[in-house]
Amino acid sequence: MSRYDELRDALRAGEPVALATVVEGANLGAKLLVKPDGRASGSLGDANLDRVVARDARGELEAGLTSTRHYGAHGEARERDVSVFIESFALPPRMIIFGAVDFTAALAKVAKVLGHRVTVCDARAVFATVLRFPMADEVVNDWPDRYLAKVGDELGPRDAICVLTHDHKFDVPAIAAAVKTEVGYLGAMGSRRTHDQRTVRLREAGLTDGEIARVMSPIGLDIGARTPEETAVAVCAEVIALRTGRRAQSLRDTAGPIH
Amino acid sequence: MKEVLDDIERWRTAGHRVAIARVVGIEGSSPRDPGATMAVNDAGEVAGSVSGGCVEGAVVQEALAILAGEKQRGIVTFGYSDDEAFAVGLTCGGTIHLFVEPLDW
Numbered sequence A: 001m002s003r004y005d006e007l008r009d010a011l012r013a014g015e016p017v018a019l020a021t022v023v024e025g026a027n028l029g030a031k032l033l034v035k036p037d038g039r040a041s042g043s044l045g046d047a048n049l050d051r052v053v054a055r056d057a058r059g060e061l062e063a064g065l066t067s068t069r070h071y072g073a074h075g076e077a078r079e080r081d082v083s084v085f086i087e088s089f090a091l092p093p094r095m096i097i098f099g100a101v102d103f104t105a106a107l108a109k110v111a112k113v114l115g116h117r118v119t120v121c122d123a124r125a126v127f128a129t130v131l132r133f134p135m136a137d138e139v140v141n142d143w144p145d146r147y148l149a150k151v152g153d154e155l156g157p158r159d160a161i162c163v164l165t166h167d168h169k170f171d172v173p174a175i176a177a178a179v180k181t182e183v184g185y186l187g188a189m190g191s192r193r194t195h196d197q198r199t200v201r202l203r204e205a206g207l208t209d210g211e212i213a214r215v216m217s218p219i220g221l222d223i224g225a226r227t228p229e230e231t232a233v234a235v236c237a238e239v240i241a242l243r244t245g246r247r248a249q250s251l252r253d254t255a256g257p258i259h
Numbered sequence B: 001m002k003e004v005l006d007d008i009e010r011w012r013t014a015g016h017r018v019a020i021a022r023v024v025g026i027e028g029s030s031p032r033d034p035g036a037t038m039a040v041n042d043a044g045e046v047a048g049s050v051s052g053g054c055v056e057g058a059v060v061q062e063a064l065a066i067l068a069g070e071k072q073r074g075i076v077t078f079g080y081s082d083d084e085a086f087a088v089g090l091t092c093g094g095t096i097h098l099f100v101e102p103l104d105w
Helices: A003-012 A047-063 A102-113 A144-154 A168-178 A192-204 A209-213 A228-244 B002-013 B056-067
Strands: A017-024 A031-034 A040-042 A067-071 A082-089 A094-098 A117-122 A138-141 A160-163 A185-188 B018-027 B037-041 B046-048 B074-079 B095-102
Touching: A003 A017, A003 A031, A003 A040, A003 A082, A003 B002, A017 A047, A017 B018, A017 B074, A017 B095, A031 A047, A040 A047, A047 A067, A047 A082, A082 B018, A094 A102, A094 A144, A102 A117, A102 A228, A144 A168, A160 A168, A168 A185, A168 A192, A185 A228, A192 A209, B002 B018, B002 B037, B002 B046, B018 B056, B018 B074, B037 B056, B056 B074, B056 B095
Parallel strands: A094 A117, A094 A160, A117 A138, A160 A185
Antiparallel strands: A017 A031, A017 A082, A031 A040, A067 A082, B018 B037, B018 B095, B037 B046, B074 B095
């Protein structure tokens, strides 16, 4: 099986994989395909270079990063005999939406456009159905805290949790469980009044100030969103802004590079 | 790469040879990140993109030259410059480095 065939099969199966290619130096075009467990196939033409690049590719894959790195002919650091382009085909970032409400379908749609794998989770089986959320990758009938007890350990900085229930009975345990995960974005819907009451309850539930500060609440950027669709854009824009560390003003009103 | 897989498969099944161009480095402002991929077959059909439409035409020429055996795989750079070497540029002012190669692996 060629490297391309292996890559194609992995991508089609939705398996994470990294492809390393020599783009400058000896053995131009040579390939090494690396799986998350470190298994590699192919060769860049030197056993030591293969070993070092496989290690780096695993790291890049874990972080979902793609970049060109430079090495000595045998994988030495701080040398530039060969340039290796390491392309990560990481799993898509996840967005877990708690609450099967009006806003959920719109948010799931926009999150899909941005490449998230979307899970809708609600304890109420009447509301959380595949029929109501055909755009979601997964619809789960469970209590948020119980669901996060199952999958919380798998979540990382690329993932997002949005709590849309705005019912304290569901919100508080969901947020309390969500702050124990490593997700990069945690947002909770609700008016400023809901937010204030919820903050009191979160504190009563034992959350620290630092944990409460992680919650983007009220959820979304201040773009005057009214409809579920506009709100979905405001939330997804906030997910991006938090990841990139931007203050999300209009580009017209800022200076500096766009990307 | 993912977004051009179906086209590549279709082309290969039809007996076409394929070249791929991938963004492997960027400097300054550029529309697409490393990993953006464009595929070109020996009939000049194109899938995917590597910029905001600024350099795609030139990339097709590179890919076809490689498929015709007139050029070897390697890095091609496009950037905004007065230099003669950059006949095609990015209007956004950045520089992109592409690795263009035949799909022979």
